[in-house]
Amino acid sequence: xxxxxxxxxxxxxxxxxxxxxxxxxxxxxxxxxxxxxxxxxxxxxxxxxxxxxxxxxxxxxxxxxxxxxxxxxxxxxxxxxxxxxxxxxxxxxxxxxxxxxxxxxxxxxxxxxxxxxxxxxxxxxxxxxxxxxxxxxxxxxxxxxxxxxxxxxxxxxxxxxxxxxxxxxxxxxxxxxxxxxxxxxxxxxxxxxxxxxxxxxxxxxxxxxxxxxxxxxxxxxxxxxxxxxxxxxxxxxxxxxxxxxxxxxxxxxxxxxxxxxxxxxxxxxxxxxxxxxxxxxxxxxxxxxxxxxxxxxxxxxxxxxxxxxxxxxxxxxxxxxxxxxxxxxxxxxxxxxxxxxxxxxxxxxxxxxxxxxxxxxxxxxxxxxxxxxxxxxxxxxxxxxxxxxxxxxxxxxxxxxxxxxxxxxxxxxxxxxxxxxxxxxxxxxxxxxxxxxxxxxxxxxxxxxxxxxxxxxxxxxxxxxxxxxxxxxxxxxxxxxxxxxxxxxxxxxxxxxxxxxxxxxxxxxxxxxxxxxxxxxxxxxxxxxxxxxxxxxxxxxxxxxxxxxxxxxxxxxxxxxxxxxxxxxxx
Amino acid sequence: xxxxxxxxxxxxxxxxxxxxxxxxxxxxxxxxxxxxxxxxxxxxxxxxxxxxxxxxxxxxxxxxxxxxxxxxxxxxxxxxxxxxxxxxxxxxxxxxxxxxxxxxxxxxxxxxxxxxxxxxxxxxxxxxxxxxxxxxxxxxxxxxxxxxxxxxxxxxxxxxxxxxxxxxxxxxxxxxxx
Numbered sequence: 001x002x003x004x005x006x007x008x009x010x011x012x013x014x015x016x017x018x019x020x021x022x023x024x025x026x027x028x029x030x031x032x033x034x035x036x037x038x039x040x041x042x043x044x045x046x047x048x049x050x051x052x053x054x055x056x057x058x059x060x061x062x063x064x065x066x067x068x069x070x071x072x073x074x075x076x077x078x079x080x081x082x083x084x085x086x087x088x089x090x091x092x093x094x095x096x097x098x099x100x101x102x103x104x105x106x107x108x109x110x111x112x113x114x115x116x117x118x119x120x121x122x123x124x125x126x127x128x129x130x131x132x133x134x135x136x137x138x139x140x141x142x143x144x145x146x147x148x149x150x151x152x153x154x155x156x157x158x159x160x161x162x163x164x165x166x167x168x169x170x171x172x173x174x175x176x177x178x179x180x181x182x183x184x185x186x187x188x189x190x191x192x193x194x195x196x197x198x199x200x201x202x203x204x205x206x207x208x209x210x211x212x213x214x215x216x217x218x219x220x221x222x223x224x225x226x227x228x229x230x231x232x233x234x235x236x237x238x239x240x241x242x243x244x245x246x247x248x249x250x251x252x253x254x255x256x257x258x259x260x261x262x263x264x265x266x267x268x269x270x271x272x273x274x275x276x277x278x279x280x281x282x283x284x285x286x287x288x289x290x291x292x293x294x295x296x297x298x299x300x301x302x303x304x305x306x307x308x309x310x311x312x313x314x315x316x317x318x319x320x321x322x323x324x325x326x327x328x329x330x331x332x333x334x335x336x337x338x339x340x341x342x343x344x345x346x347x348x349x350x351x352x353x354x355x356x357x358x359x360x361x362x363x364x365x366x367x368x369x370x371x372x373x374x375x376x377x378x379x380x381x382x383x384x385x386x387x388x389x390x391x392x393x394x395x396x397x398x399x400x401x402x403x404x405x406x407x408x409x410x411x412x413x414x415x416x417x418x419x420x421x422x423x424x425x426x427x428x429x430x431x432x433x434x435x436x437x438x439x440x441x442x443x444x445x446x447x448x449x450x451x452x453x454x455x456x457x458x459x460x461x462x463x464x465x466x467x468x469x470x471x472x473x474x475x476x477x478x479x480x481x482x483x484x485x486x487x488x489x490x491x492x493x494x495x496x497x498x499x500x501x502x503x504x505x506x507x508x509x510x511x512x513x514x515x516x517x518x519x520x521x522x523x524x525x526x527x528x529x530x531x532x533x534x535x536x537x538x539x540x541x542x543x544x545x546x547x548x549x550x551x552x553x554x555x556x557x558x559x560x561x562x563x564x565x566x567x568x569x570x571x
Numbered sequence: 572x573x574x575x576x577x578x579x580x581x582x583x584x585x586x587x588x589x590x591x592x593x594x595x596x597x598x599x600x601x602x603x604x605x606x607x608x609x610x611x612x613x614x615x616x617x618x619x620x621x622x623x624x625x626x627x628x629x630x631x632x633x634x635x636x637x638x639x640x641x642x643x644x645x646x647x648x649x650x651x652x653x654x655x656x657x658x659x660x661x662x663x664x665x666x667x668x669x670x671x672x673x674x675x676x677x678x679x680x681x682x683x684x685x686x687x688x689x690x691x692x693x694x695x696x697x698x699x700x701x702x703x704x705x706x707x708x709x710x711x712x713x714x715x716x717x718x719x720x721x722x723x724x725x726x727x728x729x730x731x732x733x734x735x736x737x738x739x740x741x742x743x744x745x746x747x748x749x
Contacts, residue, residue, distance in 0.1 A: 146738070149640075150640035150642070150671075151669060151670045151671045155640070177744070177745075179745070180741060180742035181747065182747065182748070183747075256659055257659070260656050260657045260670075260671055261656060261658050262656060263645070
């Protein structure tokens, strides 16, 4: 005490009052910040032991703890032992003979998720006592669990299964009848609840209360009879309910859409993007044998954290629709053999485009196409002096993830120069050009233009109507050349979201029939019309776009990684 | 390396002793008990534990035991099993509290290698390797056995545990709908 008051300036040996502190996890020293932002309010709150363990790369089993939810501390699965430096009467650490501070081990364990760390703390997660505690906690959690894994949709990704395997006992000592609770409870339009499986971790309650702001769920009754339920008479129905299925550590909350569809271990997981709005939530597509079974959110701190909305999540069935366009079609004279395939038809189209007079071509490309495809179209448009535009698609947004702009790549359409400002402003001009006869060729990619003021009478005036789409509509029926395209799940590419983040998505399923990724045939068209560009692959195309367009400067396909990269300037 | 061919002795060169020796063996077997069978009129007694064709079984109450957990499909080494799960709108299970039952269950007997993994992995004791060893079909399609055929061939398995019924009874005793 006297020494420190005598020397007011900090000596070089004492560490500066930094905002980090050092703890040891299983003997390994790790530096952690003193505070971390609260997942809901964002205010700094003391760093907890579980966060320190994760920083050290040590896994601590947990059920109720979720990094994006407020701490509840009710499952007791994350119990660990810890010790703190012993302090002498002078409030100074007592040193061992070897000079290291002496650690007093706490007589009781603590839950790692709710205990703040202190300087010099030592956390032990692999002692025999900790192992025994995990075993006992699991035994209690399994007392009333029905063990109906063969019929449970969560089996295979269930934390109760995983931790029982890792930390539990093989035999049950419980001989009394289990407590039975309501099963197959219709919680809302998209959720089924099995209360017997619930381990009362309250993750779903905290999620819907604190993240969504819809305080719809709660526990009723006490002890073994505690039961999760929705507010009486009110369905659990907001646009984020299905996230509770993801965060439910057991199979209590299950999705009606995915119910009994496929066992999860069969699903191939492909990193992709949600295409239902301009937010660009990162997702994982679960598919098996070229059929898509579900979307799940993929963690990306810069975009969607761990969540996605139900609207986007359930918007996948159209990819597997039976009436998908699968045949390439050219203009057919009577009695002529059916369309001869991609190469001759692309050659025919490029021949027509090359001969077209400057300004006689117009391009309408959807803002659902990828950056690369829009870039290729912009290149074609530049060569042909074509008038281009995209189609705005607006809905109602919310304060969480759903954007009012329902196109996944409006920013890309603007940055590549395809979209007019404002988007859709050129559509009446194109209609006028067709009516006046100045526009003779129209290239439509992924839009139904008969609903956009370009009615059947106008399309009939065109000399050449080239249409690429996924599902049949009035425009595809009137096309002279019909080029079947791919859904995002069937190709690779990048989208630019509303906040200017360029993200890539991977191919989950094979395209059907003749269908080919749009970038492939647009690239071929661009080669034949505008000459070689020196790239073959999608990666090369993206890198070339990044070199060509100042907005994308500095980006590379490899540099996008799994999480994407943000443009330097806001779109 | 050259191996010298051994010269045959005079006795060996006679050949007759060898022929007589051969006849002796034939004659000995001629008077033994016959081991060949007049298949298919005569049939072999299949020993217990024999791994024949896998079939699905019903319990003594006539319920389909399979709950479509697809573990057998997962474990099957030659990928002979294909299960179509019921989905949310599928047919209701025979035992209502078992919730699930396969919409379709196919075993391609041409692919099956009769390893018995499906029987071993089944958590419901719903599939067993039976004693059938001679499977006949006129086409490949005919050799893909569907759920109906597998259940008909599998017959009844005396279920001593009846875990779903037990669960239902327990739940009812506590005033819950199973």
